[in-house]
Amino acid sequence: MHWGWEVLRAIVGTVIIFSGVAVIAAMFGVLLERKISAWMQSRLGPKHVGPQGLLQTVADTIKLLQKENIVPSRADRLIFASAVVIVPLAALLDYVVIPFGTTRWGPLIFRDLNIGVLYFAATSSLVVIGILMAGWGSNNKYALLGGLRSAAQLVTYEVPIGVVLVTVALMAGSLSTVTIVNGQAGAHHLWYVLQQPVAFVIFLIAATAEVNRVPFDLVEAESELVAGYFSEYSGMRFALFQLGEYGEMFAMAAMAVTLFLGGWLGFSFLPAVLWFVIKLYAVIFVFMWVRWTYPRFRIDQMLNFSWKVLIPVSVLNLVVTAFFVIVR
Amino acid sequence: MLLDWGYVAIFALIGAGMVVLPLLIIWLISPRSNYPQKFETYESGVPTIGQAWSQFHVRYYLFTLVFVIFDVEIIYLYPWAVVARHLGALAFWEMLVFLVVLVLGLAYAWRRGALEWT
Numbered sequence: 001m002h003w004g005w006e007v008l009r010a011i012v013g014t015v016i017i018f019s020g021v022a023v024i025a026a027m028f029g030v031l032l033e034r035k036i037s038a039w040m041q042s043r044l045g046p047k048h049v050g051p052q053g054l055l056q057t058v059a060d061t062i063k064l065l066q067k068e069n070i071v072p073s074r075a076d077r078l079i080f081a082s083a084v085v086i087v088p089l090a091a092l093l094d095y096v097v098i099p100f101g102t103t104r105w106g107p108l109i110f111r112d113l114n115i116g117v118l119y120f121a122a123t124s125s126l127v128v129i130g131i132l133m134a135g136w137g138s139n140n141k142y143a144l145l146g147g148l149r150s151a152a153q154l155v156t157y158e159v160p161i162g163v164v165l166v167t168v169a170l171m172a173g174s175l176s177t178v179t180i181v182n183g184q185a186g187a188h189h190l191w192y193v194l195q196q197p198v199a200f201v202i203f204l205i206a207a208t209a210e211v212n213r214v215p216f217d218l219v220e221a222e223s224e225l226v227a228g229y230f231s232e233y234s235g236m237r238f239a240l241f242q243l244g245e246y247g248e249m250f251a252m253a254a255m256a257v258t259l260f261l262g263g264w265l266g267f268s269f270l271p272a273v274l275w276f277v278i279k280l281y282a283v284i285f286v287f288m289w290v291r292w293t294y295p296r297f298r299i300d301q302m303l304n305f306s307w308k309v310l311i312p313v314s315v316l317n318l319v320v321t322a323f324f325v326i327v328r
Numbered sequence: 329m330l331l332d333w334g335y336v337a338i339f340a341l342i343g344a345g346m347v348v349l350p351l352l353i354i355w356l357i358s359p360r361s362n363y364p365q366k367f368e369t370y371e372s373g374v375p376t377i378g379q380a381w382s383q384f385h386v387r388y389y390l391f392t393l394v395f396v397i398f399d400v401e402i403i404y405l406y407p408w409a410v411v412a413r414h415l416g417a418l419a420f421w422e423m424l425v426f427l428v429v430l431v432l433g434l435a436y437a438w439r440r441g442a443l444e445w446t
Contacts, residue, residue, distance in 0.1 A: 006331065010338040017339075018346045065350070068358050073367035074379070085347050092343055096336055111335040118406050119336075136381075140369050144380045148388050155395040162402040170409040231370055236354045240347065300445030303391065307443045311398075311434065315427060318405075326412050326420040 013110050017095050025250035026243040027057040033288055040292045067235030072138065075232065079137030084237045086130035087244035093123040094251035097177050101264040101273030107178045108264075108273065116177040117165045120255060121158075124210065127248055128154040131219070134241075135229040146228025149299060150212065150219040156306045157209040157216075163314040164199045164206070167321050168192055168259045181263035193260040198317045200260045202310055204286070207252035209306070211245065213287055215294040216302060253283040390442050394434075401430050 031046065031054065038045025046053035071077055097116035099109040113119050128151055135147015169175050171192060172183040184191050193200045209216040220228030230241045257263060257279040266275030297305070369376045404426070412419045437443055 006334070007338065010335045011342055013335075014339045014342040015346070018343055065354060066358065067354070068360060069351075069354055070366060072369050073364075074369055074376070084351070085344060088347050089340070089343055092347075093336075093340065096339055110339065111332055113332050113336070114329075115406075138369075139380045141371065141380045144384070148384055152388050152391050155392055155399075159395060159398045159402065162399065163405075166402065166405040166409045169406065170412060173410060173413050175406065175410060226370065235358065236350050240350065303445055304443065307394075307434070308438065312431070315431060319424060319427060322412065322420050322423065326415075327417050 017110060018092060021092055021095060021247050021250065022243060026246045027061065029246040029250060029284070030057045030060075030242065032284070036285070036288045037292060040289075061239060064235050064239045069237060070232075070234045072140070072232050074139045076137040076139065079133045080232070083130050083134035083137055084233065084240050086133065087127055088240050088247060090123060090126035090130055091244045091247035091251060093126065094120055094248070094255070096123075098251065098254045098258060099178050099181055099263055099276075100254075101271070101276050103272075107181075109178060112176055112178045115175045117169050117175045117180070117259075120177075120251075121162055121165055124161075124248065124251065125154065125158050127244065130244070131229050134233070138229070138232040140232050142225045142227075143229050143231045146219050146225050146231070150229060152299070153209055153212070153216060153219060153302060156303055157206040157310075160202050160306060160310040160314045161206045161210065163311070163318055164203045165259070167196060167199050167314070167318045170318070170321060170325055171195065177258050177263075181258055181265065184262045185265055191260065191262040191265075196260065196317075196321070198313065199321075200256070202314050202317070203256055203260065204283075206306070206310065207256060208287060208290060209302070211249040211252055211287075213249065214291040215297050218296055218299055218302065249287060250280070250284065253280055253287065256283050387445060394437050394442060397433065398430070401426075 034056070035045045035053075037043075046056035049055045049059045071080060096110045097113050097119050099107045099112070101108040131150045131154075132147045135143045135145075135150070138144070168180060172180040174180060174183070183189060212219045219225075220230070225231070230238060233241060254276075257276060261279045261283070263279075264272035264276045266272065266278075270278075369380075405423070408419065408423055412423070
């Protein structure tokens with residue numbers, strides 16, 4: 001009975017998180033992206049489906065559901081088909097350790113793993129395997145170039161993210177995300193963004209690179225690589241890649257909120273979950289704002305920026321933090 | 329502890345099922361038509377020449393190699409970060425030595441041009 005209860009809880013939690021991410025991150029995220037892009041370019045954006053175009057992505061999804069699934073005749077069918085499952089699954093695995101809020105029964109989290117931060121670092125880098133498989137399996141030169149660039153970019157920006165995660169874990173003295181949020185509560189403990197502004201900026205930059213967004217979008221640079229690694233995918237498979245991409249973006253933003261912006265903490269006149277959502281969308285807005293502000297990096301600039309600027313600075317930041325935390 | 333990973337395993341299994349579900353739906357309802365041009369590789373509308381499975385630049389391999397070294401070393405920092413507070417000054421100086429060796433490695437790779445995109 002006890003085990004059955006736990007399994008039921010896990011299944012219900014999984015279904016809620018998956019459908020929540022699919023609706024809120026992917027569907028609403030795409031709409032938000034289009035609306036904000038339109039706003040920044042003095043356009044109106046989607047306007048006709050539903051009130052103020054709110055149902056645009058729902059209509060798009062229904063359209064994509066009716067489309068044929070084309071597998072190019074020269075592609076490696078097995079790798080081509082399984083990449084589609086790996087990318088969104090890897091992105092969604094991140095959500096296991098993200099605390100969405102707190103209730104009187106305890107924090108609202110799928111599972112508070114004691115190595116939460118390390119788990120996040122591991123799952124968020126799984127996406128690169130799916131992207132490489134998609135690029136290689138398509139047997140398309142554009143897709144292969146996109147996949148290779150993606151591998152180089154993701155592994156390069158994995159290192160500063162890892163060092164930043166260690167810095168935050170050092171501040172909190174724990175790898176559990178709930179403990180990290182609690183470490184930012186109270187009058188004497190500021191949000192880590194105030195104590196660690198350098199780490200926060202590095203995390204935001206590296207997160208932008210990890211989710212392949214402008215200015216680090218040379219993985220799917222439209223003007224040179226068609227759509228990069230998912231050039232050959234059509235219909236629902238394309239939609240699943242979009243789910244993976246936006247799911248990963250929301251996961252990174254949620255992690256930035258958890259690590260640096262105090263997670264669910266806020267003033268008591270709004271519920272904790274609402275504070276989390278407000279901060280999450282503020283970070284998402286920054287991602288979208290950056291997209292329409294900066295031009296794309298060249299690949300050598302992109303790699304140099306991480307290896308020669310971000311990594312030395314983040315290691316230095318770690319040493320200074322360690323000095324103040326341990327030696328004082 | 330085991331329970332935690334049971335939760336993660338259920339998440340991964342049910343999650344894989346939920347990702348495969350829409351693929352099953354389109355397999356059932358999507359239209360199908362066959363004409364050979366449709367299954368051509370997408371490359372600017374002209375017949376494709378050669379395979380994409382060919383040689384690619386060795387630079388990608390070099391960067392990945394440097395990454396592996398760094399990522400493995402960062403793994404050692406995680407347990408240190410959790411307990412460092414209780415170990416006192418010795419933990420700081422020992423990790424400083426470790427990080428200096430790490431940065432020397434980066435400087436070596438930089439100097440030898442492994443970080444140049446040429």
